[in-house]
Amino acid sequence: MKTTSVIAVGAVALGAVTAPVASADEAPADVPAVESGQLNWPIKESFIHHVDTNPLAKGIINTTDGAEKVGKDFTFPVDAAYTTLDAEGNGTIGTQGSVQIQGYPGFGPNGSYGVDLTFSDIKVEVAGQNATITADYKLTGASGPLKNKPVELSGDDAAISTFTLTEPLVPETGKSYATTDAPTSLTQTGSDIFLGKYPVGQPLDDANSDLTVAFDGASENAEPSDHGAPEKKPSGDNAAADGSSFHGSSFGKLGETIAAVVERVKKISAFFSDLVLPGLSLSKYV
Ligand code: HEM
Known part of the structure; x- marks a missing residue:
């Protein structure tokens, strides 16, 4: 939870005391601060x-406070005020915004x-090149359908997913870092949230993420370099569901659209072949 679990740059640590006591989490004054960046997850x-395409699911996806859905990604701008990296580039990168996915009304x-x-309160905890998305x-x-088994799970600052940075985010004035297309793996909590349908600790084939971080002074660099925040090319919300996608191939958007249509037809027919009315039995569902 943002209000209690992170500290703003220059602020005091949890359990706030009034005197400005130096905290281990605080970056020393001479370490350049993060000025901007983005997580694409x-x-x-x-x-x-x-959830988005199943006819019964009637999915609704809401993003708030700066988060957006761009193609396959949810994009979360880095929140510099909730970001603290030490001289080695270890620490916490806070982001803005939240995402809510609703389906099967x-x-x-x-x-x-x-x-x-x-x-919500999505952050990236960084230790060297190891990055953990927490939320x-x-x-x-x-x-599942007709199982009448309510599910209620919640957590604060829980580790959901991990990935590897291309290099440590060592702070340097004017410097930007970009990790692109990094495979992510779910933690136990991450897997539990998806009802155990995806394994723990194995790279997912359709959840590659990007992280860009720019330190103070980077925005003054006149020439945008390839280190800068990559522009997210909308790859289409309907990219192939199994992640096999045509990602990076010459098929491009047309390929994605065809894959999405094929995938959709496959899913819909699979769905209806499992559907037994009026008992509404979806045999594949566990
Ligand atoms: C706590 C709530 C639920 C969660 C977290 C959840 C999660 C998931 C996940 C992760 C998948 C696999 C999607 C994929 O990767 O292709 C899935 C599939 C599916 N879900 Fe759910 N689901 C939930 C509730 C429901 C409900 C209430 C229904 C129906 C009324 C439903 C119907 C289905 C169907 C038909 C599939 C496709 C078949 C399958 O992969 O088993 N789900 N669900």
């Missing part, structure tokens, strides 16, 4: 795609959404 593309307890998942999360719903 698809979360798990096939899940988002499923009426399938949850008391007519609520069958799945209603929110991630406050809240999940409510049911663990």
Whole structure:
């Protein structure tokens, strides 16, 4: 939770005392501060795609406070005020915004959404090249159709997903870093949130993430270099759900669109082949 678990640059640590006591988490004054950056995190593309396109799911995706859905990614601007990196580049990168995914209206307890998942206060904890995406999360719903098994999970600053940075984020005035297309793996908590449908600790094939970080003075560099925050090319919200996608191939957007249509047809037919009315049995669902 942002208000209690992170400290602003120059502020005092948790359990606030009034005197400006130096904290281990605080970057020394001579270390350049982070000025901007962005986390691009698809979360798990096939899940988002499923909720977004399944006819019964009637998915709704809400982003707030600067977060956006751009193609396959959710983009979260770095919040410099909640970012502290030490001289080695270790620490916490705060971001702005939250994302809420809702689907299967009426399938949850008391007519609520069958799945209603929110991630907020999303941060990247950095130790050398190891990056961990943490978030406050809240999940409510049911663990599947007609199972009448309510699900309610929540947590603060929970580690959800991990990835590797291309290099440590050693602070340097005017310097920018970019890690692009880094495979992410779910933690135990991350896997639990998705009802254990994705394994713990194995790179997901459709959740590659980007992180850019620019230190003070970077914005004054006249020539934008390839170190700068990469512009997110909208790759289409309907990218292939299995992540096999045509990512990076010459098929480009057309390929993605075709893949999305094929995927959609496959999913819809699979869905209806499992559907037994009026009992509404979805045999594949666990
Ligand atoms: C706590 C709530 C729920 C969570 C976290 C959840 C999560 C998931 C995940 C992670 C998948 C795999 C998607 C993929 O990668 O392709 C999935 C698939 C699916 N979900 Fe859910 N789900 C929830 C509730 C529901 C409900 C209430 C229904 C139906 C009323 C439902 C119907 C389905 C169907 C039909 C599939 C596709 C078949 C399958 O992969 O098993 N889900 N769900």
